[in-house]
């Protein structure tokens with residue numbers, strides 16, 4: 001039912017710029033999904049092609065806003081734009097690094113857009129309409145090929161003066177650990193992301209084995225995979241236990257492909273309890289509810 005208030009609210013366009021696909025979402029003022037579409041992200045054709053694809057996605061969705069009503073635009077990217085220079089940093093889609101993506105998009109579109117880290121978008125979406133609903137301070141964790149995090153406080157994403165709030169993936173927990181692309185060694189991301197576990201397995205045993213197979217073989221009792229999976233669960237406990245001791249969030253929501261590993265919610269939580277600085281830790285550690293959709297919904301909610 002449309003209320004007078006809802007009629008004054010804008011439509012919301014969300015764009016999730018991913019490594020392989022760019023997804024667009026249009027939300028009605030009442031939050032209903034009007035449309036959702038995907039484009040291939042032309043990373044192989046470079047930065048200008050990526051900007052053109054995002055601009056096209058926004059224009060095509062904007063053209064379908066009923067009656068040309070006002071709309072906001074939010075874009076989630078795998079990285080963040082520096083608070084001082086506006087240049088993209090820490091993007092794993094490396095053609096974006098050092099580029100003024102927000103300026104270029106605003107110029108191409110002739111309007112303001114909000115640009116945010118995809119982990120922030122994930123966390124916000126889970127807080128608004130997913131597993132984090134009803135919790136005050138939520139830490140969102142992305143455990144996929146890479147790793148990341150976001151902090152949402154009472155429904156607002158905390159960015160911080162350097163826009164690095166939640167960048168837990170690059171907390172160095174092991175100075176003797178693997179070199180990370182950020183320049184540190186033994187970052188959380190090198191311990192508990194899919195690529196990190198696979199690289200550690202390869203260093204130790206000389207075989208490249210996908211994370212999925214490491215997990216499946218560990219369940220079947222294969223000794224090398226058992227050892228790697230045990231270490232993964234213990235690293236998860238140590239890294240998340242330490243984080244909870246710093247932030248003491250009301251809830252943690254896990255996202256990314258690895259969040260589908262059931263053992264994280266049993267053995268993994270036991271390990272977190274062991275490592276956190278409290279002997280009766282009750283922090284809910286929750287599986288996301290929105291799956292792959294969280295990024296694009298979060299982008300829509302951060303729009304301006």
Ligand SMILES: [Zn+2]
Pocket residue numbers: 169170171180181182183184187189
């Ligand atoms: Zn790092």
